Amino acid sequence: MVTTARLALLAHPAGHSVSPAMQAAALAHAGIAARYEALDVAPAELGAAVAALRSAPWLGANVSVPHKAAVVPWLDSLSPTARRLGAVNTIVRRGDRLHGDNTDLTGFGRSVDELLDAAGERSSGRTVVVLGAGGAARAVVAALVDRDFAVGVYNRTAARARALVADLAAASVLVLEESELASAVASAHLVVQTTSVGMTGGPAGSPLPPGVGPRAGAVIDLVYRPPVTPLLRAAAAAGLAVRNGLPMLVYQGAASFEAWTGQAAPLDVMGRAAEEALGGPGRGWTGPLGRDPPA
Ligand code: ATR
Numbered sequence: 001m002v003t004t005a006r007l008a009l010l011a012h013p014a015g016h017s018v019s020p021a022m023q024a025a026a027l028a029h030a031g032i033a034a035r036y037e038a039l040d041v042a043p044a045e046l047g048a049a050v051a052a053l054r055s056a057p058w059l060g061a062n063v064s065v066p067h068k069a070a071v072v073p074w075l076d077s078l079s080p081t082a083r084r085l086g087a088v089n090t091i092v093r094r095g096d097r098l099h100g101d102n103t104d105l106t107g108f109g110r111s112v113d114e115l116l117d118a119a120g121e122r123s124s125g126r127t128v129v130v131l132g133a134g135g136a137a138r139a140v141v142a143a144l145v146d147r148d149f150a151v152g153v154y155n156r157t158a159a160r161a162r163a164l165v166a167d168l169a170a171a172s173v174l175v176l177e178e179s180e181l182a183s184a185v186a187s188a189h190l191v192v193q194t195t196s197v198g199m200t201g202g203p204a205g206s207p208l209p210p211g212v213g214p215r216a217g218a219v220i221d222l223v224y225r226p227p228v229t230p231l232l233r234a235a236a237a238a239g240l241a242v243r244n245g246l247p248m249l250v251y252q253g254a255a256s257f258e259a260w261t262g263q264a265a266p267l268d269v270m271g272r273a274a275e276e277a278l279g280g281p282g283r284g285w286t287g288p289l290g291r292d293p294p295a
Contacts, residue, residue, distance in 0.1 A: 003033075004033050004034060005032070005035070005058070006035055006037075006059065007023065007027075007035070007037075007060060007061060007062075008037050008038070009036070009038045009063075009064060010039055010041045010046070010050070010061055010062070010064070010071070011039075011040065011063070011065060012040055012041055012043065012065070012066060014040040014064075015040065017038050017064065019036070019062055019249075020037060022253050022270045022273045022277065023253060023257065024036055025266075025270060026253075026257050026265055026269060027261075029266045032261055032263070034059060043066065043067070046070055046071060046074065050074040050075070050091070050098065054096050055096060058093050059093060060090065060092040060256075060260045061090075061091045062091075062256055068087040068135055069087050069135070071091070072087070072088055072100065074098070075098045075099065076099065077097065077098075077099045077100070078100045079100065079102065081101065081106075081142075082100045082101050084168075085104075085139055085142060086138075086167065087135055088100035090103050090256040090259055101259055103253075103256050103259070104139035104248070104252050105139045105142050106143075106251065106255050107139075107248045107249070107250075107252030107253075107254075108139055108143045108252075109146070110247070111243060111248045114243075115218050115220065115241055116218060119217065119241035121189055123189070124148070126147075126190065127150045127187065128150070128188055128189065128190040128192060129153075129154060129192070129214075130144070130192045131194060131195055131207045131208070132195035132207070133153055133157070133163070134160075134194065136194040137155075138167070138168070140194055140222070141153060141164065141168055144190075145170045145172055149189075150174075151173040151174070152176040152180075152184045152188075153176060154176040154184075158175060161175045162175050181209070182209075185208065186213075186215050187215075189216075189218070190217050190219070191217075191218075191235075192220045193207060193220065193221040193229070193231055194222050195207050197229075198221065198223050198229035198230060202223075206229070213234060214240060215238070218240060218241040219231065219235040219240050219241070220242070220243045221243075221244055222244075224249060224278065224284050227278070227282070227283040227284050228244070228289065229244075232289075242289065243284070245284070246271070246274060246275070246283060246285050247284065247291060249274060250267065250270050251267075253274075254267055257270075271290075272286065
C-alpha cells in the first residue's frame with residue numbers, strides 16, 4: 001500500500017494562499033503521492049503544529065505570516081540563509097529532526113536576476129530603493145546585498161528600517177529619510193515595493209508620495225493580488241521594466257519542493273497553477289507582466 005505523504009502550509013490566516021494549488025500541481029506532475037494542505041495555525045498552537053511534523057508521513061511544511069520568525073525556536077537546525085534572516089519559510093523533516101530553511105531569498109533573487117537581464121541592467125554601481133521593512137523586505141535586501149547593489153531602505157516607520165539595517169549588518173545598506181526619497185527613487189536602477197500597500201484587502205494607493213516615482217530601470221512590486229498595482233501601472237506606462245510578486249512566489253515554492261522531494265521542480269506547471277488559482281493566465285507568470293515576452 002502506498003502511504004500518502006503529507007505537506008502543509010502553517011499560516012494565520014491560511015485561506016487565501018496560492019501554495020496548495022501550486023504544490024499540488026507540482027506533486028501530481030512529478031508522480032509523488034503526497035498531499036499539501038493549508039492549515040490555519042493560531043500563534044498559541046504553533047509549537048504543537050510543528051511537533052506534529054516530526055514523524056511520517058510528514059515530509060515538511062511551509063511557514064508563512066505571522067510564524068516565520070516565531071517558528072525558529074521549535075526547530076533543530078537552520079540553513080545559513082534562515083539564520084541570516086532570522087526567519088524560516090520551509091521546514092524539512094530529516095528522520096525525527098526538523099531543519100529550517102528560507103527560500104524567499106533565492107526566490108526573489110531568481111526573479112530579480114531575470115528581470116535585470118531582460119532589462120539589460122547589468123552595470124556596476126547599481127542602486128536600489130526598497131520600500132518597506134517587514135519580513136519580506138529582509139529577504140529582498142539580503143538578496144540585493146549579495147548582488148552588490150547599494151541599497152536604500154525607506155519605511156513609513158523609520159525605526160523599523162533602522163532595525164532591519166542593523167540586523168543585516170551590511171555596509172552597503174542605508175536607511176532613507178523621507179526628504180531623501182524623491183531623489184533616491186528618481187536615480188535608482190531598481191525599485192522594489194515590499195509593503196502591503198496596493199494589495200487586495202490592504203491599504204489603497206501607492207507607498208510613494210504624490211509626484212515621486214522611478215524614471216528609469218526596473219520596478220518589482222511583491223504584490224501579485226491584484227496583478228498590477230498603481231505603482232506598477234505607472235512604471236509600465238513610463239516605459240520601465242516591471243514585474244509583480246508572482247515569479248518570486250513560484251521560485252520560492254519550487255525551491256521548497258526541491259528541498260522536500262529531491263526532485264527538480266516543474267516550474268511552468270507551478271507558475272500556471274498559481275495563475276489559475278488567482279483567476280487565470282496573464283497574472284505575472286505568463287503574458288506581458290511575466291516571463292513570456294509581450295504578445
Ligand atoms: P511582510 O512580512 O509581508 O513584509 P509586515 O512584516 O507586516 O509584512 O510588513 C508590512 C510592511 O508594509 C511594513 O514595512 C509596513 O510599514 P510599517 O513598518 O510602517 O508598519 C508597510 N505598510 C503597511 N501599511 C502601510 C501603509 N498604509 N503605508 C506605508 N507602509 C505600510
